[in-house]
Structures are given as structure tokens and as C-alpha cells.
Amino acid sequence: MHAYAGRADGETPPRADVERALAGAGITTAVIADPARRWYYALVPPGTAAGWTVRGIECLGRNHFLGVPAPHRVDPPGSYWLLAAPDSKGALCDPGAVHELVRAQRTAAEMG
Secondary structure (H helix, E strand, O other): OOOOOOOOOOOOOOHHHHHHHHHHOOOOOOEEEEOOOOEEEEOOOOOHHHHOOOOOOOOOOOOOOOOOOOOOOOOOOOOEEEEOOOOOHHHOOOHHHHHHHHHHHHHHHHHO
């Protein structure tokens, strides 16, 4: 994600750059940032994990747990909502958009 948002040096890019990269892939809600691990979690509809085939990206499904920040938690420290907490099932990330984002990130990383 960081390289895709314009930081090939591995440093964490400004939040606005990450948000812009996500929006460019059609992801505008339901993303949690974990700054300690430098991970992002895109929340997708239930059942997505069963058909997930993207190498190197884990789709958490049954028997997995994810600590979810309170809806008002939008800044560090700790995990926070990078993009708005979903308020309905329809506000989750589109799995196709997440897949496309991963593909675009890999292309950006390969180009260095």
C-alpha cells in the first residue's frame, strides 16, 4: 500500500495519499489502519474468504478474529478507521475493488 501511495522508500505515506490511492480503486469506506503493523484491513461482505484467490493477501474468514476500533476512533494511537466505519452491510468494500487495488499495488511495486 505504501509504494502504491507514492512511498517506494518504505516509509508511511501521508494519510491523504493513502486515502487517495484507496479512492482511486473505488474503496471509500470500511478500512481499518493498524499503524503498529503497517497493515490495512478492508472489510468485505461475509463469504468473501471462501472464494478469495489473491496470492499473498489473506482474507480473514471463519475462525478468525479482528479487533475493530470504535466507530469514533479515526486517528492513532492504536488501530483506527482510516475510512469511515460501515453503518450497513452495503457500506463494506467491494471485493472486486480490493482485488484490483492489490493488482495495482503489485504493479507499482514491481516498477519500483
